[in-house]
Amino acid sequence: MRTHRIHRPKYTTMADGTDAVLTIHELVGESDGPTVGISGSIHGNENAGSQIIRELWPVLRDSELAGRILLLPVANPRAFAVNKRYTPVDELNLNRQFPGSTTGWYSDHLAAAITHEFLERIDIHIDLHAGTDRPTVDYVYIMNDEPLSRAFGSLILYRPQMGISGTTYSGTTKSVTVDRRGISSVVVELGGGIIAQQSYVDRGVDGVMNILRTAGVVAGEPSEMHRQIVVRGIEIVRPSQGGWLETTAPPLGELVGDKQELGRVVSPYTFETLEVIHSPLSSGIMILSHLNRNLVEPGDYGYMVGDMSTAELEP
Ligand SMILES: [Zn+2]
Structure with a gap:
């Protein structure tokens, strides 16, 4: 990595007077390549993704990169702080509000800021979801880039037959084959539960690094994949x-x-x-x-x- 900057764009002011900001790390590589965005905790009670990004950071810092990486370690800070799936300010599911709007609820403002400052600046999106502190989960969605989804390395992949409107992937459309901007999307579900998270965090770091090798952002041959199972129904x-x-x-x-x-x-x-x-x-x-x-x-x-x-x- 050649340079690292933290961007904290303000998108509104909260009732308590504090600035509502996103925290985005920008890692610029030594040579050209795609921009990869990695996000965690869009659902505030799924913090394994934020843990994975926290441990990815020193690995990426010491890696030679072709392209850029944007890290959004905590996409929904208000929900993350109180360990809730929904945004406490308006009780909305942030991952149903995309692409967001600046005339709607607070979660719409947050979604609009993530769209503008993060999603519109990347070519590949890795969105890290998890179980909460109760259930534990382990699969990867196949959205529109099967090789990158497989490269994460999970045993089970899920090819949805129906879209969900308002997610980071779909924006306003329900299409599952064409996303709003044509960026590659990998949605990971990994970890959670009242159990030690380190094995899941380690797998998350390994999986993201293998996606980055597959995309050519990090040097090296991608790992050989073990047998994987793709299901169309869950x-x-x-x-x-x-x-x-x-x-x-x-x-x-x-x-x-x-x-x-x-x-x-x-x-x-x-x-x-x-x-x-x-x-x-x-x-x-x-x-x-x-x-x-x-x-x-x-x-x-x-x-x-x-x-x-x-x-x-x-x-
Ligand atoms: Zn989630």
């Missing part, structure tokens, strides 16, 4: 009762059989089993789970199971 399984969620499902990345039990909701008060949760699929693979006895509300993320009947065969 089922989100939500508990219908609140209480302790006690998991019996196999570990992440392992297969689950026909209607196999995934876990039970047990009352912390009476100790009775309130619900037995089963996989809704005849053949699945674990993508999100609770690795500890976690307290859940009805409707929380319980499990995510990849639908193996939609799995693509290896070419």
Whole structure:
């Protein structure tokens, strides 16, 4: 890396008188190449991505770069500070407000600032999501650049068949094949849970560095990929009762059989089993789970199971 600057563009003033700013690191390489943007904590309670960026920084600082890298380590600082998915000021999901606007809610202002100061200045976007401090997750979306998504190195990849409007990827369109500006997007879901995060942070650093090698920003041959599984369908399984969620499902990345039990909701008060949760699929693979006895509300993320009947065969 040749130069490093921190940009703190102000986009509005908060009611407490403080400036609302983005914090963006700009790393300029020794030679020309693409600009890669890496963001974390768009959802404020998914801080594994911010941890990955924090540990990427010294690695990138000591690397020779072809191109530029913009780091947005904490995309939603107000939500990050209070460990919430939604922005506390307006209770909106920042990742449904893109491309944002300066005539809307606070989260629209924040989205507009990220669009203008970050997304519109990059050629490749790596958006790091995670489980929260409850569930743990492990997969990568295939949006519009399959080689870069594969290069992160996760076992399971997900090719969505339907878009979600207002994400960093889609902006205002629901298209899943064409994003708003034609930049390559890699959306990573990795880590989370009340467990040690270091193995996930290490994998995140390795995965981003391998994407940067694949994109030619960092020198060196990309790693050979192990077998990867691409699914086109994921089922989100939500508990219908609140209480302790006690998991019996196999570990992440392992297969689950026909209607196999995934876990039970047990009352912390009476100790009775309130619900037995089963996989809704005849053949699945674990993508999100609770690795500890976690307290859940009805409707929380319980499990995510990849639908193996939609799995693509290896070419
Ligand atoms: Zn997220």
